[in-house]
Amino acid sequence: MDSDEDIMYDDDYDDSGNESSGDDDVEFAMVEEPNNPKERQELDEYPYEVLTTEQILQHMNECMKEVNIVVEMPSTVIRMLLNHFRWDKEKLMERYYDGDPEKLFTEAHVASPFAKMAVPAKIAKKEHRRTGPSVEECEICLSTLPSSVMSGLECGHRFCVSCWAEYLTTKIMSEGIGQTISCAAHNCEILIDDATVMKLVPDAKVRLKYQHLITNSFVECNRLLRWCPSPDCSSVIRVQHVESRPVTCRCGHTFCFACGNNWHEPVRCTLLRKWIKKCDDDSETSNWIAANTKECPKCKATIEKDGGCNHMVCKNSHCKTEFCWVCLGPWEPHGTSWYNCNRYDEDEARAARDAQERSRAALQRYLFYCNRYMNHMQSLRLEHKHYATVKEKMEEMQQHNMSWIEVQFLKKAVDILCQCRQTLMYTYVFAYYLKKNNQSVIFEDNQRDLETATEKLSEYLERDITQENLVDIKQKVQDKYRYCDSRRRVLAEHVYEGYDKEWWEYND
Amino acid sequence: MYSPRSEASLAQSCTLQRQEKRLQKELVALIKEPPPGVVIDGESVGQSLDLLVLSINGAQGTIYEGEQFQLQFRFGPKYPFDSPEVVFIGTEIPVHPHVYSNGHICLSILTDDWSPALSIFSVCVSIISMLSSCKEKKRPPDDSMYVKTCSKNPKKTKWWYHDEEV
Ligand SMILES: [Zn+2]
Numbered sequence: 001m002d003s004d005e006d007i008m009y010d011d012d013y014d015d016s017g018n019e020s021s022g023d024d025d026v027e028f029a030m031v032e033e034p035n036n037p038k039e040r041q042e043l044d045e046y047p048y049e050v051l052t053t054e055q056i057l058q059h060m061n062e063c064m065k066e067v068n069i070v071v072e073m074p075s076t077v078i079r080m081l082l083n084h085f086r087w088d089k090e091k092l093m094e095r096y097y098d099g100d101p102e103k104l105f106t107e108a109h110v111a112s113p114f115a116k117m118a119v120p121a122k123i124a125k126k127e128h129r130r131t132g133p134s135v136e137e138c139e140i141c142l143s144t145l146p147s148s149v150m151s152g153l154e155c156g157h158r159f160c161v162s163c164w165a166e167y168l169t170t171k172i173m174s175e176g177i178g179q180t181i182s183c184a185a186h187n188c189e190i191l192i193d194d195a196t197v198m199k200l201v202p203d204a205k206v207r208l209k210y211q212h213l214i215t216n217s218f219v220e221c222n223r224l225l226r227w228c229p230s231p232d233c234s235s236v237i238r239v240q241h242v243e244s245r246p247v248t249c250r251c252g253h254t255f256c257f258a259c260g261n262n263w264h265e266p267v268r269c270t271l272l273r274k275w276i277k278k279c280d281d282d283s284e285t286s287n288w289i290a291a292n293t294k295e296c297p298k299c300k301a302t303i304e305k306d307g308g309c310n311h312m313v314c315k316n317s318h319c320k321t322e323f324c325w326v327c328l329g330p331w332e333p334h335g336t337s338w339y340n341c342n343r344y345d346e347d348e349a350r351a352a353r354d355a356q357e358r359s360r361a362a363l364q365r366y367l368f369y370c371n372r373y374m375n376h377m378q379s380l381r382l383e384h385k386h387y388a389t390v391k392e393k394m395e396e397m398q399q400h401n402m403s404w405i406e407v408q409f410l411k412k413a414v415d416i417l418c419q420c421r422q423t424l425m426y427t428y429v430f431a432y433y434l435k436k437n438n439q440s441v442i443f444e445d446n447q448r449d450l451e452t453a454t455e456k457l458s459e460y461l462e463r464d465i466t467q468e469n470l471v472d473i474k475q476k477v478q479d480k481y482r483y484c485d486s487r488r489r490v491l492a493e494h495v496y497e498g499y500d501k502e503w504w505e506y507n508d
Numbered sequence: 509m510y511s512p513r514s515e516a517s518l519a520q521s522c523t524l525q526r527q528e529k530r531l532q533k534e535l536v537a538l539i540k541e542p543p544p545g546v547v548i549d550g551e552s553v554g555q556s557l558d559l560l561v562l563s564i565n566g567a568q569g570t571i572y573e574g575e576q577f578q579l580q581f582r583f584g585p586k587y588p589f590d591s592p593e594v595v596f597i598g599t600e601i602p603v604h605p606h607v608y609s610n611g612h613i614c615l616s617i618l619t620d621d622w623s624p625a626l627s628i629f630s631v632c633v634s635i636i637s638m639l640s641s642c643k644e645k646k647r648p649p650d651d652s653m654y655v656k657t658c659s660k661n662p663k664k665t666k667w668w669y670h671d672e673e674v
């Protein structure tokens with residue numbers, strides 16, 4: 001998607017008033033502008049950046065530098081400390097200054113950068129044990145090797161570089177561990193710093209994986225960063241403050257920064273999360289069963305009628321309640337009237353039916369919203385496929401003496417169609433939880449208007465375009481999409497206004 | 509004479525050979541000087557480099573005195589960077605709170621706390637000390653459940669380590 005075009009969009013829609021004709025456009029002329037232009041502007045400004053893994057590494061290094069200016073320590077020690085505090089710089093500084101730094105290092109499993117000078121006695125002795133100071137034994141491969149191929153950390157445990165390489169490669173590739181690789185010695189908790197890993201791992205592929213592992217935890221700890229959720233995309237979005245706002249990655253995927261789901265205007269993240277959970281819990285089969293069966297009025301076990309007789313016996317072996325299929329009342333007073341029920345209006349039967357009715361109504365209500373939500377989701381998928389068809393149409397039009405610029409309206413129309421479908425889809429989530437009041441009635445009107453307009457636009461895009469109707473079609477399509485877009489904005493702004501003014505009340 | 513450069517690149521190009529060499533060195537040292545209580549049949553050693561069976565004698569003055577157990581090591585291609593699979597085999601399985609009746613051993617250095625700097629020798633020493641410090645012969649509390657449901661390979665078990673002091 002082209003973001004420049006989206007920014008340009010407002011002007012496009014402002015000068016459209018005089019081009020309109022027909023029924024829709026009467027309504028169009030009445031479209032309200034947002035009451036508060038400042039509010040609208042605020043809504044539109046949400047600065048963010050799309051970063052690559054390289055840039056993330058750089059960003060991570062900048063963060064570390066900021067700490068380094070205040071506390072002078074090797075950068076890798078800072079990374080591990082920051083990681084220990086989930087990249088909360090202030091917390092790290094606070095702990096560093098009001099406590100015992102040595103204790104802090106132990107807690108974060110980092111070799112103290114200030115203890116470097118002390119040579120561990122144990123190792124010093126070992127170095128001289130064999131043939132002389134220039135040869136050492138590697139405890140892993142058990143080879144006696146020149147000191148020049150031996151390497152180790154501040155803890156003094158030294159191994160040959162090929163054993164280190166093998167050890168690190170196993171950790172990174174087989175175990176997927178990056179942030180907390182400790183020294184290869186048994187029981188040594190000292191972590192290996194980045195520079196050492198990069199130096200000791202000969203394979204570029206392994207090094208890349210390592211970089212990904214360390215930035216991953218940096219991104220995950222940082223509230224202002226989020227990996228693009230689309231598969232195979234390794235970009236990261238950086239924002240200046242967390243908000244439920246749409247961000248579009250370099251790969252084209254648009255999602256909500258706050259929750260990572262597809263952009264879900266006008267519903268809020270928390271409500272959407274609740275909805276998604278509900279949809280996952282209620283599998284389609286359980287919905288079907290509930291809609292096509294009755295429940296035992298006593299134990300609520302699901303009963304399917306399998307014969308003509310109204311005398312039902314609950315199959316639950318602990319219950320075995322006998323009841324009437326028609327009135328749901330107890331069977332006993334029905335006596336021998338196996339096929340006819342004349343007790344439909346008795347209190348007991350009515351109460352049983354009311355209870356069932358309520359649970360049924362709740363389910364019907366859910367299914368109503370769920371079906372509409374699903375329909376729009378389905379259409380949205382098809383609409384995305386329409387981009388290909390539209391491209392063909394655009395090429396066709398260019399052969400009919402229209403310029404490239406002149407045919408762009410078609411792509412724009414599909415863009416808006418998709419946006420409208422997406423908004424509509426989530427209005428059903430919002431509506432499902434919404435309690436009825438004066439504002440919810442307005443919301444439902446807006447929803448209905450947008451839905452009608454969207455279906456009309458969709459229909460127009462399906463039409464055949466010929467040389468004769470070309471100019472006319474362009475006019476109509478433009479009118480339709482402008483109208484749709486304005487309805488979408490009106491709906492969204494009304495919902496947002498309701499959030500601000502606390503109009504909305506929710507069920508459960 | 510050593511040339512550091514050729515040593516390093518040679519070692520990299522034949523990792524497998526290097527690992528074989530380490531195992532061979534370990535075995536030679538083990539036969540020459542086994543840890544106290546460990547008996548190695550020099551004849552059978554080296555027949556196959558990925559499998560080693562040795563005997564462990566219950567130490568004097570402990571509740572296992574006079575008993576002998578067979579301990580089996582299986583080495584994967586990534587040994588020593590990957591831990592060996594170590595189990596008791598045969599009819600005599602020590603009755604111990606960390607040893608299941610199928611021979612699996614609950615000992616953290618065999619999985620999570622493994623380090624390539626550990627060896628057959630150090631594993632034997634750990635197991636002998638685990639046996640020697642035991643005061644009461646009993647199976648782990650979840651023995652029957654574990655034996656019924658576990659994988660053949662104890663390394664596939666997500667161990668929840670019992671208190672290692674026992
Ligand atoms: Zn080595």
Ligand SMILES: [Zn+2]
Pocket residue numbers: 153155156157183184185188189190
């Ligand atoms: Zn160490």
Ligand SMILES: [Zn+2]
Pocket residue numbers: 228229230233234235249250251252253
């Ligand atoms: Zn992306």
Ligand SMILES: [Zn+2]
Pocket residue numbers: 244256257258259260261264268269
């Ligand atoms: Zn969200």
Ligand SMILES: [Zn+2]
Pocket residue numbers: 296297298299300301314315316319320321
């Ligand atoms: Zn029942």
Ligand SMILES: [Zn+2]
Pocket residue numbers: 324325326327328329334341342343344349
């Ligand atoms: Zn009845």
